Amino acid sequence: MATPSPSPVHPVPRRSAAPPAALDLLDKARGGLAEAARLTRPNERYATAHLAALRTAAAVLAARARPEPAHPRRRPRIRSAWEVLPELAPELAEWSALFASGADRRARAEAGIRDAASSEDADYLLRAASMFLRLVERMLALQPVAQTLPQPRPERPDAG
Numbered sequence: 001m002a003t004p005s006p007s008p009v010h011p012v013p014r015r016s017a018a019p020p021a022a023l024d025l026l027d028k029a030r031g032g033l034a035e036a037a038r039l040t041r042p043n044e045r046y047a048t049a050h051l052a053a054l055r056t057a058a059a060v061l062a063a064r065a066r067p068e069p070a071h072p073r074r075r076p077r078i079r080s081a082w083e084v085l086p087e088l089a090p091e092l093a094e095w096s097a098l099f100a101s102g103a104d105r106r107a108r109a110e111a112g113i114r115d116a117a118s119s120e121d122a123d124y125l126l127r128a129a130s131m132f133l134r135l136v137e138r139m140l141a142l143q144p145v146a147q148t149l150p151q152p153r154p155e156r157p158d159a160g
Helices: 020-038 042-064 081-088 090-101 103-110 119-141
Strands: 009-015 142-148
Touching: 020 042, 020 119, 042 081, 042 090, 042 103, 042 119, 081 090, 090 103, 090 119
Parallel strands: none
Antiparallel strands: 009 142
16 A cells, blocks of 8 residues: 655745725724723614724725725725625635624614614624624735655665
């Protein structure tokens, strides 16, 4: 029975070259989540957690987006980060849908509409935004990079 030979490529975790703008947005998202956790009013907690999730999504867009070619005659339609995110990071499509579904509630909460978000709504969104941030941090900051391992020297038949 033959044993498989070891692969010459080994994934090694390494910090990626995420642009400074993406790293800054992740820092702001972390700060926003910490602030949201301290807030006692559900509307404020909900809106602040949602903003932190939006900053997290913006970090992905900053890291992965490429400029689109300009069309001189027509203006591109403005799209939300939640619409663009699944195109650039399909693995985050469900997260995008979750946070997009809360955008209207966030707007109502920011407008001060009473009971726009319950305490349970705010707690749930805060937990979801925290998980989303951790996922994106791993996705952007710790990317496996293939490195070729040194190969043993072939033995010479006359060596000995």
